[in-house]
Amino acid sequence: MEKRGQFTSKFGFIMASIGSAIGLGNLWGFPYKAGMGGGFAFILVYLIFVGLVGFPIMLCEFAIGRKARVNQIDAYRKFDKRFTIAGVAGTIAAFFILAFYGVLGGWVVNYAVKYGINLFSSTNTIPQPQQYFNDFVSNGASALIFFIIFMVLTVFIVIGGVENGIEKASKIMMPILFLFLILIIVRSLTLPGASKGIEFLFKPDFSKLTPSTLGMALSQMFFSLSLGIGAMITYGSYLSNDDNIQSSAIIVPLLDTVAAILAGLAIFPAVFALGLEPTQGPSLMFITLPAIFNQMYMGNVFGFMFFVLILFAALSSSIALLEIASSFFMEHFKLKRKVIIPIIAAIITLWGTPVALSFGVLGDVKVLGMGFLDFYDFIGEYVLMTFGALAISILIGWVLKPKMVIDEMEQNGKFRFMGKKYFSFTIKFIAPILILAVMIMSITSMI
Ligand code: PFF
Secondary structure, eight states, X not given: OOOXXXXXXXXXXXXXXXXXXXXXXXXXXXXXXXXXXXXXXXXXXXXXXXXXXXXXXHHHHHHHHHHHOSOHHHHHHHHOGGGHHHHHHHHHHHHHXXXXXXXXXXXXXXXXXXXXXXXXXXXXXXXXXXHHHHHHHHOHHHHHHHHHHHHHHHHHHXXXXXXXXXXXXXXXXXXXXXXXXXXXXXXXXXXXXXXXXXXXXXXXXXXXXOHHHHHXXXXXXXXXXXXXXXXXXXXXXXXXXXXXHHHHHHHHHHHHHHHHHHHHHHHHHXXXXXXXXXXXXXXXXXXXXXXXXXXXXXXXXXXXXXHXXXXXXXXXXXXXXXXXXXXXXXXXXXXXXXXXHHHHHHXXXXXXXXHXXXXXXXXXXXXXXXXXXXXXXIIIIIIIIHHHHHHHHHIIIIIIOHHHHHHHHHTTXXXXXXXXXXXXXXXXXXXXXXXXXXXXXXXXXXX
16 A cells, blocks of 8 residues: 655645645635625634634644544544444545536636736736636536646645645645735725725624625635545644644634635725726626726736636645545555546546536526526535534544644644634534534525
8 A cells, every 4th residue: 555645844734735735715605695694793603613613623624633643534434333424424525526616726727828828918818807707608618628727636636745745736736825915915906996905804794794704714715725525634634743732723724714805905906996896706706807807007917927827726725635536545455546536536627517517508408597607506515514514523523532632733742732622612512503504595595
């Protein structure tokens, strides 16, 4: 059997975990939700959720992974056979999420290439953004080809293993992502009229904090921190005992939130300065942003930077997803990384093909009343990830007891766990109650 990988430095581990956390969710979800959901009031509530639920669950995932040093299915089984199902759910969730994430990643590759080719040309790269986007996504062949390219890029990194693939790529991509974000923020904030965007993002309005906004903040946090899918169990299993997992469980959520706020600062001042409407999701990324770059001095250069940044965010998440989806097969059946990674990626590509085609030929097909993209997102994010997060809080809070995580963190006195009571209380009571609340809200919103 191949030797188990291990991160070679704490910096590398943090970059990889942040890479998994920072993704499309931060860039096209958080800023708009914050703007519409009460500005600073939303951000405050989001941060409280991070402290009450995100931090304790992330710590549990790191601890379970590092103590078990195996993939998540075998890790859960090792601790309590009844919880094996949580590992299975996490692994299946990775298949569902990567299937649609890869399709979106393919769109990003297309735009990055397009802006790259036109880098120093004075004409606009995408003069008619709406038209270009519609034509591109409705043409099944091009959506499929770029989806495959994105998956090949993901395989190319993950096949290199933990140290030479995931860690190395994250150490390059994440600092560049932050650098590009800052450069774009400077450009965006210096446009005349940018302050309206800042107002949109931050102006506190506590009356907007309705139950539905709170639910939105909580589910955004789970997805954004990649919790409940076993991402942090998987990465934690490659971590050495010399690392302090408590500080990592604080740094990763904090930097993830900082990135989400920076994304808002990069996007919305420009949106308002140029008199456009704030949007979210694909229309923000692929229609509103190109419209901004069309009007901006050196728009092609900023456009290229932006799409490379988005590509890095998407790739650093997709490598985590592919590693999660493959690690059980790799270890349990003692298969070589080189063999199993391309096979799993091919299966996910086939699985994602209906999503890639759902804006064209399969446009009319609905599953449970949803298009393929929404359906895969619903199963992966809302059903399986929330289930995984609930399972982990019950396993640690009530079955293994919080002391297990505390001991794993302290390593016989090597480190000191700060706030033991806080951790025990949040993982036992607050986390499961809030997760149940999200579950109930997403089920009722469906009916
Ligand atoms: N956290 C990523 C985002 O915000 O886009 C999505 C994600 C990545 C979810 C990795 C789950 C995961 F395992």
